[in-house]
Amino acid sequence: MKREDIKKAVDMVMDEGEEGQERRKKSRQLADMAKKALEKGGSSYLNISLLIEDIKQQATSNLITA
Numbered sequence: 286m287k288r289e290d291i292k293k294a295v296d297m298v299m300d301e302g303e304e305g306q307e308r309r310k311k312s313r314q315l316a317d318m319a320k321k322a323l324e325k326g327g328s329s330y331l332n333i334s335l336l337i338e339d340i341k342q343q344a345t346s347n348l349i350t351a
């Protein structure tokens with residue numbers, strides 16, 4: 286990336302106008318959604334838990350058949 290591209294992106298986010306405020310609002314919403322997904326009971330938390338259980342089950346099955 287070029288320095289100018291980074292400056293332009295930062296300026297867009299830091300813009301005090303309506304567009305900048307909307308971008309910051311959307312960023313806060315997305316951050317909140319991500320945080321909730323990682324909390325106990327959230328979608329990402331559940332998916333990781335299911336993955337761990339599946340790995341444990343596969344490991345147990347492999348030990349039994351070996």
